[in-house]
Amino acid sequence: xxxxxxxxxxxxxxxxxxxxxxxxxxxxxxxxxxxxxxxxxxxxxxxxxxxxxxxxxxxxxxxxxxxxxxxxxxxxxxxxxxxxxxxxxxxxxxxxxxxxxxxxxxxxxxxxxxxxxxxxxxxxxxxxxxxxxxxxxxxxxxxxxxxxxxxxxxxxxxxxxxxxxxxxxxxxxxxxxxxxxxxxxxxxxxxxxxxxxxxxxxxxxxxxxxxxxxxxxxxxxxxxxxxxxxxxxxxxxxxxxxxxxxxxxxxxxxxxxxxxx
Amino acid sequence: xxxxxxxxxxxxxxxxxxxxxxxxxxxxxxxxxxxxxxxxxxxxxxxxxxxxxxxxxxxxxxxxxxxxxxxxxxxxxxxxxxxxxxxxxxxxxxxxxxxxxxxxxxxxxxxxxxxxxxxxxxxxxxxxxxxxxxxxxxxxxxxxxxxxxxxxxxxxxxxxxxxxxxxxxxxxxxxxxxxxxxxxxxxxxxxxxxxxxxxxxxxxxxxxxxxxxxxxxxxxxxxxxxxxxxxxxxxxxxxxxxxxxxxxxxxxxxxxxxxxxxxxxxxxxxxxxxxxxxxxxxxxxxxxxxxxxxxxxxxxxxxxxxxxxxxxxxxxxxxxxxxxxxxxxxxxxxxxxxxxxxxxxxxxxxxxxxxxxxxxxxxxxxxxxxxxxxxxxxxxxxxxxxxxxxxxxxxxxxxxxxxxxxxxxxxxxxxxxxxxxxxxxxxx
Numbered sequence: 001x002x003x004x005x006x007x008x009x010x011x012x013x014x015x016x017x018x019x020x021x022x023x024x025x026x027x028x029x030x031x032x033x034x035x036x037x038x039x040x041x042x043x044x045x046x047x048x049x050x051x052x053x054x055x056x057x058x059x060x061x062x063x064x065x066x067x068x069x070x071x072x073x074x075x076x077x078x079x080x081x082x083x084x085x086x087x088x089x090x091x092x093x094x095x096x097x098x099x100x101x102x103x104x105x106x107x108x109x110x111x112x113x114x115x116x117x118x119x120x121x122x123x124x125x126x127x128x129x130x131x132x133x134x135x136x137x138x139x140x141x142x143x144x145x146x147x148x149x150x151x152x153x154x155x156x157x158x159x160x161x162x163x164x165x166x167x168x169x170x171x172x173x174x175x176x177x178x179x180x181x182x183x184x185x186x187x188x189x190x191x192x193x194x195x196x197x198x199x200x201x202x203x204x205x206x207x208x209x210x211x212x213x214x215x216x217x218x219x220x221x222x223x224x225x226x227x228x229x230x231x232x233x234x235x236x237x238x239x240x241x242x243x244x245x246x247x248x249x250x251x252x253x254x255x256x257x258x259x260x261x
Numbered sequence: 262x263x264x265x266x267x268x269x270x271x272x273x274x275x276x277x278x279x280x281x282x283x284x285x286x287x288x289x290x291x292x293x294x295x296x297x298x299x300x301x302x303x304x305x306x307x308x309x310x311x312x313x314x315x316x317x318x319x320x321x322x323x324x325x326x327x328x329x330x331x332x333x334x335x336x337x338x339x340x341x342x343x344x345x346x347x348x349x350x351x352x353x354x355x356x357x358x359x360x361x362x363x364x365x366x367x368x369x370x371x372x373x374x375x376x377x378x379x380x381x382x383x384x385x386x387x388x389x390x391x392x393x394x395x396x397x398x399x400x401x402x403x404x405x406x407x408x409x410x411x412x413x414x415x416x417x418x419x420x421x422x423x424x425x426x427x428x429x430x431x432x433x434x435x436x437x438x439x440x441x442x443x444x445x446x447x448x449x450x451x452x453x454x455x456x457x458x459x460x461x462x463x464x465x466x467x468x469x470x471x472x473x474x475x476x477x478x479x480x481x482x483x484x485x486x487x488x489x490x491x492x493x494x495x496x497x498x499x500x501x502x503x504x505x506x507x508x509x510x511x512x513x514x515x516x517x518x519x520x521x522x523x524x525x526x527x528x529x530x531x532x533x534x535x536x537x538x539x540x541x542x543x544x545x546x547x548x549x550x551x552x553x554x555x556x557x558x559x560x561x562x563x564x565x566x567x568x569x570x571x572x573x574x575x576x577x578x579x580x581x582x583x584x585x586x587x588x589x590x591x592x593x594x595x596x597x598x599x600x601x602x603x604x605x606x607x608x609x610x611x612x613x614x615x616x617x618x619x620x621x622x623x624x625x626x627x628x629x630x631x632x633x634x635x636x637x638x639x640x641x642x643x644x645x646x647x648x649x650x651x652x653x654x655x656x657x658x659x660x661x662x663x664x665x666x667x668x669x670x671x672x673x674x675x676x677x678x679x680x681x682x683x684x685x686x687x688x689x
Contacts, residue, residue: 027675074615074618074679105683174677174680175681176674176681230670231666231670236674238671238674248663249667251608
């Protein structure tokens with residue numbers, strides 16, 4: 001793995017805003033990029049970029065700075081994201097540093113398949129990771145393969161999520177598994193099916209986020225159907241800014257206050 | 262010598278708990294001279310998720326002459342199933358229900374459930390003892406004040422109301438009398454009845470009227486029995502407001518402090534948090550309190566007014582902060598679906614609670630309970646709810662059905678997100 005030294009600024013992202021007013025009084029995470037790139041991207045929308053990890057020292061410094069700057073809000077809460085964190089050579093040290101600086105909630109954003117291997121699921125849980133964000137384009141293996149070009153990937157992701165949930169159950173600790181679905185013209189047609197399958201895996205929430213290209217407002221019908229599929233399958237679906245959402249479903253918006261379309 | 266009247270008492274409780282209500286009923290009846298040597302009790306403390314046929318099987322094994330059941334909104338459906346099955350198997354058994362779920366709607370319950378003979382309305386100890394005395398003499402239950410029974414045609418027939426028991430010490434302690442054996446972590450203590458508040462969704466203040474207390478000596482004796490003699494290290498208080506007055510708080514925490522020094526811990530007592538300061542929080546901590554439960558239930562001004570609740574965000578925040586400084590975890594409760602609350606009101610309430618970082622946030626959907634003001638004024642207040650127990654709200658004039666379900670799902674998820682954290686540096 002080539003290690004890049006590209007500085008990536010820490011960003012506080014309101015993962016769970018419950019009100020339009022930016023009072024910042026909800027469960028927020030500071031998102032720290034462990035490298036450039038994203039765990040998963042739609043290959044039809046954009047050529048897959050090579051992920052590059054950042055130097056460990058720069059990430060550790062950023063973790064410490066983020067913790068020190070944390071105010072009175074619940075936390076500190078840190079999400080390690082960016083390129084696939086399981087490919088970072090010093091991931092255990094990164095998580096350990098989050099614990100050392102007093103992080104109350106630690107999250108990982110991952111493609112998910114690595115969780116199934118080598119005791120990774122129990123390992124990250126034991127290290128302190130309580131929030132898992134798995135980026136998926138589709139939960140059906142055939143569709144996912146057509147979008148990523150990687151056969152069998154979703155079977156590994158499903159096994160990884162199951163391993164993490166089982167490790168948490170055995171340990172008796174509360175965790176949250178969120179499937180993050182980037183939306184594009186290629187992921188949209190199977191979106192409701194994707195939510196249904198993810199619910200059957202036991203994920204606690206599905207977050208719909210913008211992909212590489214903007215969606216037409218007409219996509220809001222499919223977004224609403226995905227939200228309703230989540231409701232009847234006891235899985236919360238939350239919709240990020242920039243994703244068309246009809247007014248009838250405004251309570252699914254990450255930022256409450258108005259529909260997106 | 263005639264055979265004693267065989268009485269089975271049934272409660273379906275939260276896992277790990279036993280019914281204090283049945284303990285009171287039995288302790289009072291066993292001390293009643295009319296019943297001495299004439300009544301034999303069996304208590305079935307089962308869990309609320311027990312299957313009705315299995316519960317009925319347990320009852321039938323006792324072959325009771327009278328079956329008394331404590332009914333709450335959570336167990337009512339199972340109770341009705343049990344009673345229907347038992348009635349078919351034991352045609353001569355006399356079935357008597359009591360509790361907040363059935364007392365306020367006694368005639369309706371009897372009309373809907375022909376297998377039930379009578380419903381005790383309100384406070385049950387005196388009334389149930391009278392019922393048993395009537396049962397052993399073969400008399401109609403409707404002769405007892407506080408009972409709705411049946412007339413000769415089977416129609417509901419209500420006797421006059423029964424006055425509340427003025428001196429609660431007349432009710433023997435279920436613990437001190439040996440009726441209830443304390444369960445570690447699952448024993449309840451009650452120091453008074455009634456509530457100073459009149460929250461429109463709650464039965465406590467309306468159903469039990471004015472405040473009445475057990476004597477200080479009685480409470481002290483129960484605590485000494487549980488925490489001292491029996492060595493119970495964790496039990497619960499069911500008082501609606503633990504810090505009823507400053508004087509009472511000082512007395513009660515002073516009573517508990519020596520036991521706390523020897524390891525007693527108290528979980529989830531209910532407090533009026535706007536009256537908690539550092540002094541009160543310190544007293545609670547020294548009394549072994551590790552967690553408290555409180556509102557605000559809603560922060561929407563319209564809903565608060567309709568429900569007769571006061572809420573001062575500054576005082577509320579001060580109370581939470583004082584408890585946190587004392588090392589006490591706070592559970593903030595919110596109710597979705599209160600009349601006049603909007604979705605944004607509810608979400609603003611969640612936001613307010615999360616900002617306090619209290620330790621735990623508990624959200625629930627409104628249950629329109631029989632006997633409460635909301636039950637009586639539901640149509641006027643725009644509440645549509647399931648007439649069957651547990652009477653969950655379906656929609657309000659300000660929150661539609663779908664949005665109410667979304668708020669439930671969202672708040673459950675948010676609570677999970679908040680709760681998934683490292684605590685005290687402890688990992689797995």
